Amino acid sequence: MERIEKLLREQRLKNAQLNTRRHFLKECALGIGGLALGSFLASCDNKSINKQHYLSDRSLNPMAPLPAPYLPKVKSVIYLHMVGAPSQLEMFDYKPELAKLHNQPCPSSLLDGKKFAFIRGVPNMLGPQAKFARAGESGNWISDYLPHFKKVIDEVAFLKAVHTDQFNHGPAQLLMQTGSSRFGRPSIGSWVTYGLGSENQNLPGFVVLTSGGTPDAGKSVWGSGFLPSIYQGVQCRSKGDPVLYLKDPDGVPRHLKKKVLESINAINYKEFLEFKDPEVLTRINQYEMAYRMQTAVPEVMNINNEPEAIKEMYGVEPGKESFANNCLLARKMVEEGVRFVQLYDWGWDSHGTNHSTAVDLGLKNKCREIDRPITALLLDLKQRGLLDETLIVWGGEFGRTPMQETREGRTHKYKGRDHHGDAFTMWLAGGGIKKGAVHGATDEIGYSGVEGRVSVYDIQATILHLLGFNHEEFTYNFQGRPFRLTDVEGQLINEILA
Amino acid sequence: MDFIIDIVGRFHPLVVHLPIGFLFLGALMIFYSGNEDKYLPIMRFSFFWGAISTLLALITGFVQYNQEGYAWEDIQNHLIFGIIVLIIAVTIYLNLKRIFFVGFKSRKILVYFLILSLIITGHLGGNLTHGKDHLTAPLPDNFKAILGVDYPIKKIELDRVTYRSQSLYQAIVQPVFNAKCISCHSPKKKKGELVLIDYPSIMNGGEGGSLFSKADPEQSLLLKRIHLPLEDEKHMPPKAKVQLTKSENVLLSRWIAHGAPKEASIEALKIEEELFASFFEKNPTGIYPDISIAPAENEVLKALKKKGFFISPIYKTSPLLKISCINYHDFNDLSAQSLLPIKEHIVSLDLGKTKVTDSVFRVIQKLPNLTVLKLDNTKINGSQIELLSQLKNLKEINLVNTDFEIHNLTKMYNFPTIKKVNLFNLKKQFNSNLKIPDSLKSVFLLQYYELEKLDTDSVVY
Numbered sequence: 006m007e008r009i010e011k012l013l014r015e016q017r018l019k020n021a022q023l024n025t026r027r028h029f030l031k032e033c034a035l036g037i038g039g040l041a042l043g044s045f046l047a048s049c050d051n052k053s054i055n056k057q058h059y060l061s062d063r064s065l066n067p068m069a070p071l072p073a074p075y076l077p078k079v080k081s082v083i084y085l086h087m088v089g090a091p092s093q094l095e096m097f098d099y100k101p102e103l104a105k106l107h108n109q110p111c112p113s114s115l116l117d118g119k120k121f122a123f124i125r126g127v128p129n130m131l132g133p134q135a136k137f138a139r140a141g142e143s144g145n146w147i148s149d150y151l152p153h154f155k156k157v158i159d160e161v162a163f164l165k166a167v168h169t170d171q172f173n174h175g176p177a178q179l180l181m182q183t184g185s186s187r188f189g190r191p192s193i194g195s196w197v198t199y200g201l202g203s204e205n206q207n208l209p210g211f212v213v214l215t216s217g218g219t220p221d222a223g224k225s226v227w228g229s230g231f232l233p234s235i236y237q238g239v240q241c242r243s244k245g246d247p248v249l250y251l252k253d254p255d256g257v258p259r260h261l262k263k264k265v266l267e268s269i270n271a272i273n274y275k276e277f278l279e280f281k282d283p284e285v286l287t288r289i290n291q292y293e294m295a296y297r298m299q300t301a302v303p304e305v306m307n308i309n310n311e312p313e314a315i316k317e318m319y320g321v322e323p324g325k326e327s328f329a330n331n332c333l334l335a336r337k338m339v340e341e342g343v344r345f346v347q348l349y350d351w352g353w354d355s356h357g358t359n360h361s362t363a364v365d366l367g368l369k370n371k372c373r374e375i376d377r378p379i380t381a382l383l384l385d386l387k388q389r390g391l392l393d394e395t396l397i398v399w400g401g402e403f404g405r406t407p408m409q410e411t412r413e414g415r416t417h418k419y420k421g422r423d424h425h426g427d428a429f430t431m432w433l434a435g436g437g438i439k440k441g442a443v444h445g446a447t448d449e450i451g452y453s454g455v456e457g458r459v460s461v462y463d464i465q466a467t468i469l470h471l472l473g474f475n476h477e478e479f480t481y482n483f484q485g486r487p488f489r490l491t492d493v494e495g496q497l498i499n500e501i502l503a
Numbered sequence: 504m505d506f507i508i509d510i511v512g513r514f515h516p517l518v519v520h521l522p523i524g525f526l527f528l529g530a531l532m533i534f535y536s537g538n539e540d541k542y543l544p545i546m547r548f549s550f551f552w553g554a555i556s557t558l559l560a561l562i563t564g565f566v567q568y569n570q571e572g573y574a575w576e577d578i579q580n581h582l583i584f585g586i587i588v589l590i591i592a593v594t595i596y597l598n599l600k601r602i603f604f605v606g607f608k609s610r611k612i613l614v615y616f617l618i619l620s621l622i623i624t625g626h627l628g629g630n631l632t633h634g635k636d637h638l639t640a641p642l643p644d645n646f647k648a649i650l651g652v653d654y655p656i657k658k659i660e661l662d663r664v665t666y667r668s669q670s671l672y673q674a675i676v677q678p679v680f681n682a683k684c685i686s687c688h689s690p691k692k693k694k695g696e697l698v699l700i701d702y703p704s705i706m707n708g709g710e711g712g713s714l715f716s717k718a719d720p721e722q723s724l725l726l727k728r729i730h731l732p733l734e735d736e737k738h739m740p741p742k743a744k745v746q747l748t749k750s751e752n753v754l755l756s757r758w759i760a761h762g763a764p765k766e767a768s769i770e771a772l773k774i775e776e777e778l779f780a781s782f783f784e785k786n787p788t789g790i791y792p793d794i795s796i797a798p799a800e801n802e803v804l805k806a807l808k809k810k811g812f813f814i815s816p817i818y819k820t821s822p823l824l825k826i827s828c829i830n831y832h833d834f835n836d837l838s839a840q841s842l843l844p845i846k847e848h849i850v851s852l853d854l855g856k857t858k859v860t861d862s863v864f865r866v867i868q869k870l871p872n873l874t875v876l877k878l879d880n881t882k883i884n885g886s887q888i889e890l891l892s893q894l895k896n897l898k899e900i901n902l903v904n905t906d907f908e909i910h911n912l913t914k915m916y917n918f919p920t921i922k923k924v925n926l927f928n929l930k931k932q933f934n935s936n937l938k939i940p941d942s943l944k945s946v947f948l949l950q951y952y953e954l955e956k957l958d959t960d961s962v963v964y
Binding site: 057058059060070071072073074075076077078152153156204205206207312314315318320341342365366367369370373377380381384385387388389390473499500 | 748749787788789798799801804813814815816817818819820821822827829830879899901903923925927929948950951952953954957959960962963964
């Protein structure tokens with residue numbers, strides 16, 4: 006021990022001898038010259054001056070919050086994705102003319118040059134199976150499949166002519182959520198957490214809640230693509246452990262686990278210093294986040310503590326996996342500062358091949374399952390003053406045909422509709438959205454958009470805009486070029502912005 | 504040792520100025536010395552060092568090209584002209600040394616070429632560092648259009664107060680053409696023989712004749728082409744270019760409907776205000792006060808962050824701050840004092856779920872720019888909330904799920920700028936015979952929403 010002290014003393018002495026006054030002066034002369042030179046050369050750089058006043062440091066914590074480039078309208082997003090593609094013709098897009106054409110053969114003008122997922126031959130037209138009525142002060146149309154939703158219809162802005170170029174679930178879901186129909190791009194939630202980070206240190210910034218099953222495109226729809234993997238969505242389960250493997254193993258006390266994690270992180274940090282691989286930082290932060298989440302997540306995921314009135318309002322079923330539970334959880338998450346909450350509800354693929362996919366039977370059940378929870382979610386956010394700072398997006402990956410589905414020339418026993426990307430309905434509500442607005446319209450049978458057509462990219466651009474981004478400036482450099490969520494497309498849908 | 508090469512490359516912007524000096528000096532001396540070699544030793548000296556420094560500039564330049572990833576297409580001409588300068592400089596030097604003999608006249612021609620290539624090299628180099636538009640940027644847009652230079656689209660901005668006295672053509676029509684049409688319809692490009700840079704050229708029309716139809720303004724060629732579907736080949740502006748906005752579209756139609764006048768003012772044409780809404784300067788701070796103050800000290804913020812505050816500017820380049828205690832639930836009335844060093848900067852304060860009580864208002868009342876205040880899920884009962892009445896920017900207060908006592912509501916009636924107070928409370932539903940003045944009913948939100956039970960709720964199909 007004493008020998009080390011001696012050696013250290015010697016090291017300090019040698020160091021002092023090396024750095025004499027003469028050495029100091031010599032260094033200064035060069036140093037000041039260099040500084041001056043640096044400022045001359047700086048004028049050769051034509052980058053504009055960055056006006057950012059406050060430091061934001063991401064070097065150690067990739068989830069550290071960053072300010073939005075522009076003043077954001079909303080803080081959080083709740084994205085309700087109906088997996089399988091809900092039928093707009095039974096929910097929001099009222100087409101009385103289609104009813105008159107019910108059971109008549111589809112004119113060939115609608116079929117020529119079109120590709121369908123299943124329809125072959127000439128199908129018959131299928132009239133709307135729901136009854137429609139105007140509701141609210143806005144007088145917007147709504148079907149009797151959604152009796153509660155009337156109460157909040159004035160809060161939402163409808164997009165009646167959304168179109169996509171994908172007609173199969175997986176690619177269409179990927180396009181909707183990642184801006185590309187192929188694998189490998191980051192999802193919207195990942196882009197947003199990459200751009201804004203997470204305000205709450207104990208919860209992930211991007212949470213995914215599913216009911217009924219996993220989307221066809223798999224977990225890639227909430228993947229981080231080429232972004233560091235810390236930005237991928239964290240799936241929380243509403244049944245059993247909210248996040249898998251979060252509990253301490255049996256016999257390992259929390260403080261011991263902390264010590265172990267600390268030492269692992271210290272070693273990982275050394276590795277990071279050597280190789281500068283952002284995935285190592287991701288690893289460190291995942292460990293730290295998991296440790297903090299151990300107490301925070303079970304608390305926020307516990308809906309039993311909610312008052313009865315609220316549970317009843319949403320129609321929750323504690324202990325089960327349900328869309329209603331997920332809606333209530335989404336509100337709790339947003340309240341706790343989670344940036345992006347993504348809900349996937351499975352079971353909307355109304356082909357009419359069986360009872361549960363019939364547009365006059367199974368679809369009604371699906372609508373009942375979401376009607377009350379979504380209405381409750383909007384009202385609950387509103388009464389808590391959160392609706393103005395949250396954006397709610399509802400939609401599927403495409404829409405459904407005005408024709409009855411036929412496969413190999415045979416009509417199904419039940420009434421069903423095939424996949425259809427040319428025109429379908431989505432709606433947005435919350436901060437920055439024009440209440441009661443309707444943008445876009447479809448033709449008389451709801452087959453294609455005739456005005457105000459918006460693309461998947463337009464919706465993504467609008468979501469980013471409300472969070473304070475210009476979607477054309479928000480890029481990530483990968484493989485030698487900057488990438489955007491909206492690729493080279495996307496126009497703001499100003500018509501639904503307040 | 505790679506970094507040394509890198510540094511060598513970085514000296515290129517400095518070294519390039521040396522040959523310019525030496526060679527210009529030498530060139531001037533050649534002109535001034537006439538037909539006799541008056542300054543011969545100095546001329547040799549100039550060209551010697553001129554050639555050496557040109558060589559150095561070439562070497563550093565080449566290194567910089569390799570190190571900093573310029574594209575070959577961008578730098579090739581700069582490099583080629585640099586080499587030409589070197590060749591001519593060396594030739595002149597050899598000539599002065601009498602190693603290579605040409606007459607005075609040929610030498611002068613060489614010098615002309617030298618100066619020309621020197622200027623071209625320097626200009627191309629400047630384009631690389633300062634951008635191609637460095638020299639043309641200060642020109643007025645009209646000049647740029649005539650020169651055929653691309654320039655960034657200037658946002659059309661109108662003054663909310665005075666815009667009505669401006670002529671519609673000057674205020675909107677020409678700026679829209681400037682922004683979205685003249686990159687192709689200028690004297691330089693003249694696509695379809697159409698030029699849109701000023702009133703006479705617009706009136707002239709193009710290949711297809713006049714842009715306007717007096718008989719049926721809506722059928723005017725200009726509007727027809729704009730209204731064609733985007734996919735149509737004849738749609739203007741072409742699909743890949745920036746399109747006209749809805750209000751620009753409508754305003755153009757109105758202008759044409761009025762006979763496309765040059766002078767008529769917006770007032771005289773009686774055009775409604777909402778059509779111009781998108782051209783008014785937008786307040787970038789939204790509901791927050793539009794003030795410019797020096798940013799807070801980063802050191803102060805660092806200390807606050809260490810305590811557990813979440814601090815963020817309202818957007819990237821703003822000095823105004825949003826503070827939240829989302830990770831700082833132990834925050835109490837005493838900890839509030841620590842916010843005073845940045846009291847001017849705080850516009851949004853979230854104290855939800857913390858341990859604050861009403862005495863925190865003594866501190867909060869000192870935050871002059873506070874606009875949004877969140878106190879949800881706290882023990883606040885409103886007994887001292889009147890202290891906030893002196894805040895001149897306070898617009899929103901969230902008192903959801905607090906111990907707020909409803910009789911304290913009247914204390915907020917005279918808050919000068921209040922727009923929204925959320926009072927929803929799970930524990931106690933306020934009695935409905937509370938008399939809030941009609942004018943304030945939309946401000947104080949006590950709603951408690953319930954969803955009635957419907958028969959259909961339990962029907963399974």
